[in-house]
Amino acid sequence: MVKKTAHRKARLVRAQARNRRMPVFVIAKTNRRIASNREKRDWRRQKLKSTEKD
DSSP, rough: OOOOOOHHHHHHHHHHHHOOOOOOHHHHHTTSSSSTTTTTTOOOTTOOOSSSSS
16 A cells, blocks of 8 residues: 655545536626636546656
8 A cells, every 4th residue: 555645645635626516606706707616526537647656
């Protein structure tokens, strides 16, 4: 088993926090001009780039 370093864990937490839908009030405020999150990512289709050696 490979243990996560603090750097890798922080990176995964940041990626998980970014992987949310656009808030409804933003969609309403911008009249649907901004309706989707560009940083949304599916764990199966798009992998995160690893900067550390395993």
